[in-house]
Each structure stands twice: as structure tokens, then as C-alpha cells.
Amino acid sequence: VNIVEVLNDAMYSDSHEAIDALAELIESTVHVSDDVDVSIGRMKQLQHILQLDESTFHSKFDAVKLALIETREMSDIVEELVSAVGLQRFRFTEREKLGGHDVCRNLVRIGASVCETWLNLPSQEMHKRVDDGLVHLLLKGAAHPSVNICAIALQALSQLVPATPNLDRELLPILQRRAITPHNISPHGSVSLAETDACGVNYQEFKAFRETTLSDSLLACWRGNSTTYMNSCTSAIEEFCLPTATPDICLHLEAAIFCLEAVALESLQGKELKQYSPQMKRCSESLSSKPRSLIGNPLTLARLCSFVRQ
Structure with missing residues (x-):
């Protein structure tokens, strides 16, 4: 047999x-x-x-x-x-x-x-x-x-x-989408957290997943190609902070910032900090000029404060 x-x-x-x-x-x-x-x-x-x-x-x-x-x-x-x-x-x-x-x-x-x-x-x-x-x-x-x-x-x-x-290049866009907190958008454009049935977990379970399993995968991609990683996350933040950005993408911005924070301990220290200073400058400029409506969501505001602190 x-x-x-x-x-x-x-x-x-x-x-x-x-x-x-x-x-x-x-x-x-x-x-x-x-x-x-x-x-x-x-x-x-x-x-x-x-x-x-x-x-x-x-x-x-x-x-x-x-x-x-x-x-x-x-x-x-x-x-x-x-x-x-x-x-x-x-x-x-x-x-x-x-x-x-x-x-x-x-x-x-x-x-x-x-x-x-x-x-x-x-x-x-x-x-x-x-x-x-x-x-x-x-x-x-x-x-x-x-x-x-x-x-x-x-x-x-x-x-x-x-x-x-090149697996990191295929995996990173998937991880960036997975970092977005499951949510619903009402006909009026307001954002609310999604029910458990939408993704199989509640918010606290999703948060735990993001801070452990997802963060480990993001770190693996960063170690695979840190330049591609930083450029991708920076471009995402710039896109979500355009003057034409609408409030319904506030959690997309929160996720993009999270992806940078997930690798902060390795990427924003010593020589690495100097290496990625152009990307960090672009992020700072974009975040400072973002539409105020984007930080109406408390999760996005909290993530932004956390990013600034780091």
C-alpha cells in the first residue's frame, strides 16, 4: 500500500x-x-x-x-x-x-x-x-x-x-490587507467594527492575532527585504493621507501605521534609522497634512499617537 x-x-x-x-x-x-x-x-x-x-x-x-x-x-x-x-x-x-x-x-x-x-x-x-x-x-x-x-x-x-x-513580495500585500481591522461602512460613510461572523473572530481576538501571528509574518517580510517593506508601507501611508482621502479609509491608515510599528524595534534603531530616514520623513509629512476627518476614529488616533511616541 x-x-x-x-x-x-x-x-x-x-x-x-x-x-x-x-x-x-x-x-x-x-x-x-x-x-x-x-x-x-x-x-x-x-x-x-x-x-x-x-x-x-x-x-x-x-x-x-x-x-x-x-x-x-x-x-x-x-x-x-x-x-x-x-x-x-x-x-x-x-x-x-x-x-x-x-x-x-x-x-x-x-x-x-x-x-x-x-x-x-x-x-x-x-x-x-x-x-x-x-x-x-x-x-x-x-x-x-x-x-x-x-x-x-x-x-x-x-x-x-x-x-x-521573493516570497516576501507576494506575502506582504496580503499581510497589509489582513492588518485592516474588520469593519463595516454605513451608507452615510460612518465606520463600525464588523461582527464576529465576518471574519470568525471578535475584535479582541483579531487584536491578539494581529499583535502575534501577523506581526511575526510582517517581521519575516521585513527581514526578507527591508527596503521593499519600508517603501511599500510608506507609499500606503502617503496614499491614505491624500487631501482627497475620505473618512471610510481611516482603518486602512491605521493598518498601514501598524505595519511600520510591527518592525519598529528592528528598523528604527541605530544604522537602520538613518537608512530609512527618507521614508520616515515622507511618512511624517503625509501624516501631518492628512485630512482631520481621518483621525475621527479612536483606533486610528490611538495608533497615530503610538507611532509618534516611537
Whole structure:
């Protein structure tokens, strides 16, 4: 039985329960544990399977050798899974259109688990490449309306950025959009926070997501290409502060400032501060000339004060 073929076939199931169980199975099995108790348990299992007495078994196997065998075998399985899971990006798009968000979430769970395992497995290669299909699946997950699905994808993508050329350029625009606090705009142009159903979390949960998972991903993009990052955020602030800007984009401005703050500890100190002084000057000039209506929202005003303080 080819285990990868079985897992691949299962990924095409229309049953939410089947996909959920598959995601849980892959998450729990693709990780090679270095726990001592787990290692002892596997040694006993192998001895039972081979039906060897204890002295004969220990003369041929030890925990280190068993771990090496398991790692080698797991590498082969995960390498095949990387390609197989990458093909699920097409199904992800299809299920998202049909409202199958549970399936989307589990496909991203599978993709993230396989990706993280692949990156962490020992390799003779200096830089591991991950199949483009898997990267695109995770990017689709990051752009999904559900914050929970996005968070799963970002945990893997943050690790992928250093190993994948130009991924930061693809990921950054998605992160900048995700930084915008979910909100509604009334027919009269007033802004209010969105209900939980819109993104799957309430405001406090979104705030926690933004300050942890999203910030980690923003920092990964900044480390990947700090110049592109600073230029992009600066251009966004300039755009949102134009004289023609309307109050309904106040939370877009708040998000753009947040993206700068997320990397402030690394980008606005020492030599980096001098390097990015032109961008900071442009930001300051734009913010000082913004329409007053943009700071009518308390979140935007608070973010602006925080930015000035830093």
C-alpha cells in the first residue's frame, strides 16, 4: 500500500469529518519526536514486529539508529506529500467559492503541517525549496476571509520566507490587507467594527492575532527585504493621507501605521534609522497634512499617537 496515494485520495473527500480526521492524522504523524519515552515505545514496537528476543534486538538496533531510519523514511514520505498537498490549491479555491470553509481550514492545516515538517527535517541541502503549489496553497489560506485559517497559514509562511526567494513580495500585500481591522461602512460613510461572523473572530481576538501571528509574518517580510517593506508601507501611508482621502479609509491608515510599528524595534534603531530616514520623513509629512476627518476614529488616533511616541 502506498501511504502517500492513500492520503492523497483522502484529501479529495467531500466529507468535512474525513478531511478533519485526515488533517489531525497528518499533524500527529509527520512529526518525528525526539521524546525519550516515545523513542522507548517505538523500540518496543519494532522488537515486537520483528519478533526478536531482547538481546538479539538490542545487538542490531538502538534508539539513535531507529531515529535515523524513521527520519529518512519520513523525509521520503513528506517529500511526496509536499507535491501532493500542493495540488490541493485548486480544490481550495473551488471549496472557498462554495462556502466550504471547514474543508479550506483543514487543507491549510495539512499544508502547514507538511511544510513545517519538511523545513525542519535534516537535509544536506543548504536551502530547502518547497513546491510552488504548496506555497500558493498557503498564500490562498493567508488571504482567506477567516482569521483562523489565515493564522494557520501564516505560521508556516513565516518560516518559508527565508527559504523562498521573493516570497516576501507576494506575502506582504496580503499581510497589509489582513492588518485592516474588520469593519463595516454605513451608507452615510460612518465606520463600525464588523461582527464576529465576518471574519470568525471578535475584535479582541483579531487584536491578539494581529499583535502575534501577523506581526511575526510582517517581521519575516521585513527581514526578507527591508527596503521593499519600508517603501511599500510608506507609499500606503502617503496614499491614505491624500487631501482627497475620505473618512471610510481611516482603518486602512491605521493598518498601514501598524505595519511600520510591527518592525519598529528592528528598523528604527541605530544604522537602520538613518537608512530609512527618507521614508520616515515622507511618512511624517503625509501624516501631518492628512485630512482631520481621518483621525475621527479612536483606533486610528490611538495608533497615530503610538507611532509618534516611537
